[in-house]
Amino acid sequence: MKKGLIITIDGPSGAGKSTLSRLLAKKLGYISMDTGAMYRAVAVAAERHGIGPDDATGLKALCDGLEIRFERDGQGEKVLLNGEDVSQAIRTPEMSLLSSAVSACREVRVAMVRLQREMGAEGGYVLEGRDTGTAVFPDADLKFFLLATPEERGRRRFLELTAKGEKVDLQRTIEEMAARDKADSEREHSPLVRAEDAVAVDTTGLSIDEVLDKMLNIVCSNPAFRSLPTEPVR
Numbered sequence: 001m002k003k004g005l006i007i008t009i010d011g012p013s014g015a016g017k018s019t020l021s022r023l024l025a026k027k028l029g030y031i032s033m034d035t036g037a038m039y040r041a042v043a044v045a046a047e048r049h050g051i052g053p054d055d056a057t058g059l060k061a062l063c064d065g066l067e068i069r070f071e072r073d074g075q076g077e078k079v080l081l082n083g084e085d086v087s088q089a090i091r092t093p094e095m096s097l098l099s100s101a102v103s104a105c106r107e108v109r110v111a112m113v114r115l116q117r118e119m120g121a122e123g124g125y126v127l128e129g130r131d132t133g134t135a136v137f138p139d140a141d142l143k144f145f146l147l148a149t150p151e152e153r154g155r156r157r158f159l160e161l162t163a164k165g166e167k168v169d170l171q172r173t174i175e176e177m178a179a180r181d182k183a184d185s186e187r188e189h190s191p192l193v194r195a196e197d198a199v200a201v202d203t204t205g206l207s208i209d210e211v212l213d214k215m216l217n218i219v220c221s222n223p224a225f226r227s228l229p230t231e232p233v234r
Helices: 017-028 035-049 056-064 093-103 106-120 132-136 150-163 170-186 208-220
Strands: 006-010 031-034 068-073 076-081 125-129 142-147 199-202
Touching (some): 006 132, 017 031, 017 125, 031 076, 035 056, 035 068, 035 076, 035 093, 035 106, 056 106, 093 106, 106 125, 106 132, 125 132, 150 170, 199 208
Parallel strands (some): 006 142, 031 125, 142 199
16 A cells, blocks of 8 residues: 655756755655755766766766665755765755756666655655656656746745855856756756646745645645545644
């Protein structure tokens, strides 16, 4: 018997996917799987080993030897790469751009999709990324596609980085966001697109709590969710 639904959350960078995936999973008692973090982890490993984003053979060999998993403790969720906590290392602007290039490699996507499907097969997962509802789990029980303007997403990223003490420029951050959108939408393998059966949620001008309430209402009204012997949403 499935442990729960398979819920996917896709959308461009900065739309709120990571935060909302974690919050939604916590409310439902599910596990949050940040698929974007997995590609970022590959990017970190590739940089450390001197493997370029165009080296398909090198990237394939690299992925075959990587262990990526998620762990939750009292401090929050961590991304572990071969047992090392890389939660901070994967969030730099450089890794954001490199992960987009690395994820365009077919061999990398095949390896990560296989791992994601293995991890989420029994249900009870909230997956977030850019193609979780189209390429990873096209038959997911429920799909969301989060939206926000490039200016809004760039502003959010700018505030996130400055809060960490990093020196960044707002306009450059917005431009980098637009460049990431272009790269993700135009890549050959699994480009960023909205699944036809995904529920679109525009997060522009809304608080995290407001968006979370919208998503929870949609989940709780889903027939498949209501038929599960699950505990009430906390």
